Amino acid sequence: MIPRNRLRPALFGCALISLLLFAGMLLVRTYGSTSSSRTYVVFLVNVMLVVSLQTFIGNSGIVSFGHVAFMGIGAYMTALVTILSTVKAAQLPDLPSVLGNANLGLVPAIVVSALAALIVAAVFGGAIIRMTESTMAMATLALLVMVHTFFQNATTYTRGAVGLAGIPVRTTIEAATLAAMLFLLISRLYKESGPGLRLRATREDPLSAASVGTHVVRTRYGVWLLSAAMMGAAGSLWAQSVIAFNANQFYFSITFALLAMLVVGGRTSLTGAVAGAAIVTFLTDTLARVEQGVAIGPWELPKITGTVQFVIAFLIIITLILRPEGIFDRWEIDDLVRRLGPLARRARRADLVEAEAVAAAAPVRGPDALGSAASVLRGVQVAKHFEGVRALAGVDIDVRPGEILGLIGPNGSGKTTLLNVISGVYAPSEGHIVFRDQEIIGKEPHQVAGLGLARTFQSIRLFAQLTVRENVEAALPPGTNAGRVDGVLSWFGLEAAEGEKAVNLPYGMQRRLEIARAVVRRPSLILLDEPAAGMNEAESDELLENIQRIRSSLDCSVVVVDHDLRLIMKLCDRIQVLDQGRTIALGLPREIAEDPAVIAAYLGGPSKKSA
Amino acid sequence: MSPSEFVQQLVNALSLGSIYALLALGLSMVYGVLGMLNFAYGELVTITGYSMLAATYAGMPFVVVALIGVLAAGISSVLMELVAFRPIRNASFVSLLFTSFAVAQLVQGAFRQAVSVRARGIPVPEFFDEAIQLGPVRISVLSIITAGIGAISLVALTTFIRQSRSGLAMRAASSDFTTARLMGVRANRVISLAFLISGLLAGIAGVLWIARTTSVNPTTGFVPVIQAFIASVIGGLGNLRGAVLGGLFLGTLEVFLQALLPGSLLPYAQASSLLIVVAILYVRPQGLFGARVETV
DSSP states (O other): OOOHHHHHHHHHHHHHHHHHHHHHHHHHHHHOOHHHHHHHHHHHHHHHHHHHHHHHHHHHOOOOSOHHHHHHHHHHHHHHHHSOHHHHHHHOTTOOHHHHTOOOOHHHHHHHHHHHHHHHHHHHHHHHTTSOHHHHHHHHHHHHHHHHHHHHHOHHHHOTTTOBOOOOOOOOHHHHHHHHHHHHHHHHHHHHSHHHHHHHHHHHOHHHHHHTTOOHHHHHHHHHHHHHHHHHHHHHHHHHHHSOBOGGGSSHHHHHHHHHHHHHHOTTOHHHHHHHHHHHHHHHHHHHHHHTOOEETTEEOOOOOOHHHHHHHHHHHHHHHHOTTOTTTTOOHHHHHHHHSSHHHHHHHHHHHHHHHHHHHSOOOOGGGGOSSSOSEEEEEEEEEETTEEEEEEEEEEEOTTOEEEEEOSTTSSHHHHHHHHTTSSOOSEEEEEETTEEOTTOOHHHHHHTTEEEOOSSOOOOTTSBHHHHHHHHSOTTSOTHHHHHHHHHTTOGGGTTSBGGGSOHHHHHHHHHHHHHTTOOSEEEEESTTTTOOHHHHHHHHHHHHHHHHHHOOEEEEEOSOHHHHHHHOSEEEEEETTEEEEEEOHHHHHHOHHHIIIIISSOOSTTO | OOHHHHHHHHHHHHHHHHHHHHHHHHHHHHHHHHOOOOTTHHHHHHHHHHHHHHHHHTTOOHHHHHHHHHHHHHHHHHHHIIIIIGGGTTSOHHHHHHHHHHHHHHHHHHHHHHTOSSOEEOOOOGGGGOEEEETTEEEEHHHHHHHHHHHHHHHHHHHHHHHSHHHHHHHHHHHOHHHHHHTTOOHHHHHHHHHHHHHHHHHHHHHHHHHHHOEEOTTTTHHHHHHHHHHHHHHOTTOHHHHHHHHHHHHHHHHHHHHHSOGGGGGGHHHHHHHHHHHHHHHOTTOSSOOOOOOO
């Protein structure tokens, strides 16, 4: 599932943090007082809660104010199935007997709580997860308000603001330590898994994630369910550490505290989440003591209240100004250790040797793989109108197997619109497009990508904060051999930079990476939107070789849009010229160069370049 | 529900809806220019409330009290942007959201410390409680005043945005901020103006809200602004006309749910209206009137 080059550091990182948590537990148990051990449990429970929330926010990039609702559901579920029957009967006389008689242990209670949260998440998530990012943040807020209203008023089950009491304390310091380690492990494994990587790709750029075959909504729904179940389980452990609670505890103050932990530590890093939990927990604890009134020598400080809220709010604002991505930014503890030690360099070399062997053994598709010699892509009378503007006024396009088709035309002639319609970004107003014998009108970008179409974008759209290797891996179709990634990286001269974040690459490499990301899918058709933009002659010659090599070694067809006529004339088998949303010429490069209509519309008179 | 009851409830719906509409408009305006959801927006309503409280203690007549309330929100809004949001203006959507969340907590905490957790009463003119008999229909004066002031503010603001030069700059900035700057629109001025107008809207809505509740506490602004957030989402975030319609829609929904739900379900009126909204968004994720769409 998870490639070794990501699994090993992930496990190493989890082990390091677990070791710290474990050492902390031993210290507190051996030397600490009862109250410090209680604080440590609070910290560990906070770790579980914030790790659950981080799994959603950190990987998807979407803010949720609603996850505390799942914590509440987990906590109530646990209270209902663990409080002694007689105690329950006194507090909740109208409770149905199934719940009234239930008396579960620690683990079954956690499982039931996680399931309850999962079910509620499944119901509401269906609506929430389809929205755009900022709308979703608001919808999760609505979810919190709704669930909170329910907690307050469904007194048969919750006793509202009065609350429930008598939950057996089973979240011991040992149990909490173990559980926190498990939460970390689950979250980290998810982050490094295929779905986790693809989700992080949608965080960076949803459209280009879809164009490499990721079903954005389904990927987000998956993490929504996972994080809700984790939150439910964490709520269960929380309930079993506090004895009593009421409806008002699952509202804004805890949401605020959890978000503060994420902001301070770094919301895209699990290590940061743990650090944030530590800082906020111990700050809260210290301030709570101060609020009780502290004697410093002969002076006694007056009792004050509400300082926690203040201090945390200041902490958030200061962090966001000084270090907007939090203390740990996007780094995990193993990234930091790796930068210091030679440990992973050795590991990486071993991986490379292995990968080269895999790449060499990978079958290269033969020319007959495409079956018939019919068109790979055929569009008939494709039209697209934008509020009265006819961007495409009925264009036919026909791409043959193994062909490189150039698409040229003046600005606004409809080239990019045509690519967007073919790749499913826009639904056409009229016309049909058949790709590999399937009608693709009405299909979403990720579905079209799934059929074997890959593309690049006019303005580069990489997954900016992911590494070069992760960019390519995120595009790899699920279930394919990860060795293919290495082959593609070395093909495009990117292997030396594989650990670098895409955003830090020089321009030419970013262009190459975008093509590499398309190529790793082994598509039957690649659409390149102005790949030579901003390149000098030498770079564009190198690009030409690369495109020819893509065609010959993948046996795929290529559609290239570009303004670099020298490149187009040298590279393409046929050229189609668009003007004002219509095809004005189609033919061999030589024919196009001499076509009077093209010269009039596009070249604006006889041109030296076209000779 | 009899026809006369229906008319009464309709006026109530317009009155509550226009408060939501004002707030949703203020939120949408800032979202349009900065792409930012201002979570501390509710605190402007709270600030209005406490300014009114202070002015009342100073013995001023209600009209002056109300004006002070509106101005206080406008000024606080501009200050909030200067102090908290400007230093991180180019930060991500999420960072801005978190900052505003923290500002909200700071302001709430400040009132908790400086005044009290408990609600303080604010006296309003007695005729607010009276009702006018129009044939078979009894309509409360406050509802008429609220709906009226809401309508006047909305018309005035629309005229300002459509007719004035500053309004044009704001519309330009809201459709494409980078380009608008290149065309000579001064970023700081437009942003300050957006926060000023958005703050004044919160102030007007705040006065109307306080007139209904006749008291203020540190979390006064919370309920109406949650509703306004939801209203702007129904309307399509960043869509100003949508925000107004969304506010009116949500107000109507809430008033009629209050009137129609049986007594045992009354505590769930707000939750039910949210549920209906989520259902609507399920069918139309872009909101009823369409959000701004990112182009490829």
